[in-house]
Amino acid sequence: MIETQVVIVGAGPAGLGCAALLKQMGIKGKDLIVLERGEIGESFLRWPESMRFITPSFPSNGYHQTDLNAITPDTSPAFNAGKEHLSGKEYAAYLKMVVKHYQIDVTVHTELNKVTSLGPSDGFELQTHNSHIRCQYLIWAGGEYQSPNTQSFTGADLCIHNTRIRSWEALDKGHYVVIGGYESGVDATFNLAKLGHKVTLLECSHDNEQTYDPSKVLSPYTAERMSCIANNTDIDFNGEFEVSAVFKEGDIFVVQSTDGDEIRTPFPPINCTGFEIDLGPVSEFFVYQDNGYPWVSAFDESTKLRNLFLAGPRLFHDPTLLCFIYKFRGRFAAPCSVIGSELELDMSILKHYRQAGMLLEDLSCCQQQECFC
Ligand SMILES: Cc1cc2nc3c(=O)[nH]c(=O)nc-3n(C[C@H](O)[C@H](O)[C@H](O)COP(=O)(O)OP(=O)(O)OC[C@H]3O[C@@H](n4cnc5c(N)ncnc54)[C@H](O)[C@@H]3O)c2cc1C
Structure with a gap:
């Protein structure tokens, strides 16, 4: 003792x-x-x-x-x-x-x-x-x-939480779906786009808070990086896609929204929900x-x-x-x-x-x- x-x-x-x-x-x-x-x-x-x-x-x-x-x-x-x-x-x-x-x-x-x-x-x-x-x-x-959040939607366990990725360079070339458009999601999108991948970034928050508190809005550093990739046609940003479930159809991952929309990707979606x-x-x-x-x-x-x-x-x-x-x-x-x-x-x-x-x-x-x- x-x-x-x-x-x-x-x-x-x-x-x-x-x-x-x-x-x-x-x-x-x-x-x-x-x-x-x-x-x-x-x-x-x-x-x-x-x-x-x-x-x-x-x-x-x-x-x-x-x-x-x-x-x-x-x-x-x-x-x-x-x-x-x-x-x-x-x-x-x-x-x-x-x-x-x-x-x-x-x-x-x-x-x-x-x-x-x-x-x-x-x-x-x-x-x-x-x-x-x-x-x-x-x-x-x-x-x-x-303690990554792996419970935020059904099938979150099929995704890779961004904290599990040690190096973006190690990923195969292709189309990735990133779930969560706050700091980690933008970081993932920025790194994937820089490496020439196609990225769909999904976010569901409709908040337009009138604040500059970085706990609530993107930091200037991230906003600046966002502006660097704003014209990149390989990035598709959907700000009204609330993920309800992720499931597999054969080898393909399907990301489904609460409105019933679906996005398909050959790679596990990247979970950036905190x-x-x-x-x-x-x-x-x-x-x-x-x-x-x-x-x-x-x-x-x-x-x-x-x-x-x-x-x-x-x-x-x-x-x-x-x-x-x-x-x-x-x-x-x-x-x-x-x-x-x-x-x-x-x-x-x-x-x-x-x-x-x-x-x-x-x-x-x-x-x-x-x-x-
Ligand atoms: C992508 C990202 C970017 C960030 N950027 C910034 C930034 O720019 N500025 C900023 O201020 N913050 C930033 N943060 C947040 C910042 O990293 C965290 O707020 C900070 O690490 C929290 O410090 P901590 O000491 O509480 O936790 P940690 O740094 O996680 O330390 C906790 C420690 O406790 C240990 N531990 C846990 N459980 C046990 C146990 N049972 N027994 C023994 N040891 C245990 C862990 O191993 C760990 O080393 C960022 C976070 C992320 C994810």
């Missing part, structure tokens, strides 16, 4: 961002463990090779404009990689440097399988494939990328909102169980979805300030986080976004 104070699950930007903050508050090495089922930055290592960050990176930290993809005020992926739109591998390399710099103890290739609550304020017993850990505080930062909300072994310790997101307190703590916190893109403080790094990093201080004050750590670093725009306390700032030109 390993005894520690804090366990963070997931060595992605959310888990490591919280870990780096606790280290800067002076938590002792033995009091913090990060568990990671794969490698540091595992989700990013699984990105298709050609995939790039849509949020630009820029090393502007010195002017209190922290690099949008940084997870601490004093690091910058742009500086590290010398690039504005990093690949998954480059971002994973940045995360490794953060681990090294802040001396974060990450136990890799260790999956958390089971969590038992020892009582309302008595902490948790955790079970991995080869260890038992007892801790007082648990931060779930297991992400979304490894991710499930899956909190793994802590799922049962949260209560869920009507939209599927877990309820959390003002400190991003479970409303059902004390000392269990959530970090990362599954944070939803109505109406604010904290799905990008530059958004959810503003909440690293929420669980860390509770843990820091209870463990009597030095909290003075939070002033630096506030100056760096990495301390988001008043979520109403996200409700009214206006752009005057």
Whole structure:
């Protein structure tokens, strides 16, 4: 039985961002463990090779404009990689440097399988494939990328989820159907068209929201890429095709809409409908909102169980979805300030986080976004 104070699950930007903050508050090495089922930055290592960050990176930290993809005020992926739109591998390399710099103890290739609550304020017993850990505080930062949405329509299992494609170059030449016209769908379409494939991109959202929040509309990076392929006659965009089912007729895949329209393709359709909300072994310790997101307190703590916190893109403080790094990093201080004050750590670093725009306390700032030109 390993005894520690804090366990963070997931060595992605959310888990490591919280870990780096606790280290800067002076938590002792033995009091913090990060568990990671794969490698540091595992989700990013699984990105298709050609995939790039849509949020630009820029090393502007010195002017209190922290690099949008940084997870601490004093690091910058742009500086590290010398690039504005990093690949998954480059971002994973940045995360490794953060681990090294802040001396974060990450136990890799260790999956958390089971969590038992020892009582309302008595902490948790955790079970991995080869260890038992007892801790007082648990931060779930297991992400979304490894839980693809494979239930959004009948026959979704016949499709290839875009997260399963490592390289677009490896696909046979022909006509592909891409389901889902948000960031991943456009990325798939762009890459397939660039390689000379014919693509039908299907989207059903009729939303024309008057907002520029990238959680709701395509990012400028993606819009710019879209404009590059706007005149490509090999791309057919159907914005009113709600997929109801995918099935096979012999060797051919048939994609059917709720209106009864059909599109045929010799290749499995590419499913770009996003991710499930899956909190793994802590799922049962949260209560869920009507939209599927877990309820959390003002400190991003479970409303059902004390000392269990959530970090990362599954944070939803109505109406604010904290799905990008530059958004959810503003909440690293929420669980860390509770843990820091209870463990009597030095909290003075939070002033630096506030100056760096990495301390988001008043979520109403996200409700009214206006752009005057
Ligand atoms: C195509 C695409 C492009 C994107 N572009 C951007 C962008 O430009 N800007 C931006 O801000 N965001 C972007 N995102 C979103 C961003 O990647 C995610 O929000 C971010 O990765 C979430 O970080 P995380 O640490 O919560 O999750 P992850 O990076 O997924 O980390 C979670 C970690 O937890 C581990 N884990 C899970 N379960 C367990 C378990 N039971 N035991 C042990 N370990 C476990 C996983 O292996 C993983 O390493 C993009 C996402 C996609 C899919």
